[in-house]
Amino acid sequence: MNALRCHAFGPIDNLRVENIPTPVPAAGQVLVDVHAASINYPDTLMVQGLYQVKPPLPFTPGAELSGVVSAVGEGIQHIRVGDRVVCSTGTGAFAEQALAEASRVLPLPKGMDFDVGASFVLAYGTSLHALQTIGRLQPDETLMVLGAAGGVGIAAVEIAKAMGARVIAAASSNEKRALAKQAGADETIDYTQPDWRREVERLTNGEGADVVYDAVGGAYAETALRATAWRGRYLVVGFAAGEIPKLPLNLILLKERAILGVFWGAAMRKDPQQLEVDLKQLSDWFQQGKVKPPVTERVTLEQAASAMVRLSTRQAMGKLVVLPRG
Numbered sequence: 001m002n003a004l005r006c007h008a009f010g011p012i013d014n015l016r017v018e019n020i021p022t023p024v025p026a027a028g029q030v031l032v033d034v035h036a037a038s039i040n041y042p043d044t045l046m047v048q049g050l051y052q053v054k055p056p057l058p059f060t061p062g063a064e065l066s067g068v069v070s071a072v073g074e075g076i077q078h079i080r081v082g083d084r085v086v087c088s089t090g091t092g093a094f095a096e097q098a099l100a101e102a103s104r105v106l107p108l109p110k111g112m113d114f115d116v117g118a119s120f121v122l123a124y125g126t127s128l129h130a131l132q133t134i135g136r137l138q139p140d141e142t143l144m145v146l147g148a149a150g151g152v153g154i155a156a157v158e159i160a161k162a163m164g165a166r167v168i169a170a171a172s173s174n175e176k177r178a179l180a181k182q183a184g185a186d187e188t189i190d191y192t193q194p195d196w197r198r199e200v201e202r203l204t205n206g207e208g209a210d211v212v213y214d215a216v217g218g219a220y221a222e223t224a225l226r227a228t229a230w231r232g233r234y235l236v237v238g239f240a241a242g243e244i245p246k247l248p249l250n251l252i253l254l255k256e257r258a259i260l261g262v263f264w265g266a267a268m269r270k271d272p273q274q275l276e277v278d279l280k281q282l283s284d285w286f287q288q289g290k291v292k293p294p295v296t297e298r299v300t301l302e303q304a305a306s307a308m309v310r311l312s313t314r315q316a317m318g319k320l321v322v323l324p325r326g
């Protein structure tokens, strides 16, 4: 089978498509014919050796996919050959076939295409976990999303609207702000402007946002924390800007704010049943037309590395999907 391979941690451009033996599922695993796999920012960090998880080399990147089960390992009752599924795999998804742990394989929601399905589990699972379980976002509250047109950002916009909250979407270009608006954002702001905190205050009658969803970090974080309301919750989701910010704790004391960490992968490993509950919630919202990942680009396996470069350098928006079978 063809797979995108990483032989050494380094530049994303070094990734190459190679023909490698098809893996065989061990007990508790399934083999999936990959119809689509989406690119997430952590994939780009992982191949550069910059992610908290460093897989043994060589490896195939790609953390989530959709497809059709082609073989099942021993001891699996609930998944059959021919099932249409979505799964988060951690690695291995940018290939014609991939192994997945049965506990992380779920049915492709009814009426969902493979490319949308491949974009559904990780980004939407992360944002639902962040907003519902960690942030406890309420329908009468205002959420501010940084990097609102990115993968997890756009999911946060759609999910917060499905939860009934008001959404302020912060993004760096007109095109990205338009995508966030299309996804349901009530207001958009350009957070590359020096006075953007004033804009958040203007939009919240001087109070600030009740919940901030930050998957960007860097220099934006302190301004966003200052633009968080009394007893607001600041969700630390990621650091796409590259720099892990250090925040002054007096900002927490002064407004009884809370900074809360979000680590979806670890949370789902500790509680796989919650993954099912969350996916059921997301599927229901999908059926009701409330959430739908905006797939903006579809690329072949050969084009996957350059698409990963675009994502890691701020030149992408929405979800980028690899179609390993063309």
Ligand SMILES: NC(=O)c1ccc[n+]([C@@H]2O[C@H](COP(=O)([O-])OP(=O)(O)OC[C@H]3O[C@@H](n4cnc5c(N)ncnc54)[C@H](OP(=O)(O)O)[C@@H]3O)[C@@H](O)[C@H]2O)c1
Residues within 6 Å of the ligand: 039, 040, 041, 042, 122, 123, 126, 147, 148, 149, 150, 151, 152, 153, 170, 171, 172, 173, 176, 215, 216, 236, 237, 238, 239, 240, 241, 242, 262, 263, 264, 265, 311, 312, 313, 314, 316, 317, 318
């Ligand atoms: N905590 C968790 O469980 C979890 C799960 C999944 C992902 N994450 C993290 O969440 C972050 C976003 O992941 P994603 O897959 O949504 O990425 P993505 O699709 O690339 O979106 C990231 C957004 O960050 C903004 N950004 C600001 N500065 C940037 C820079 N220098 N380079 C690239 N982007 C920049 C961009 O929006 P603008 O151009 O509008 O600023 C971009 O849309 C990553 O740090 C990832 O590791 C965390």
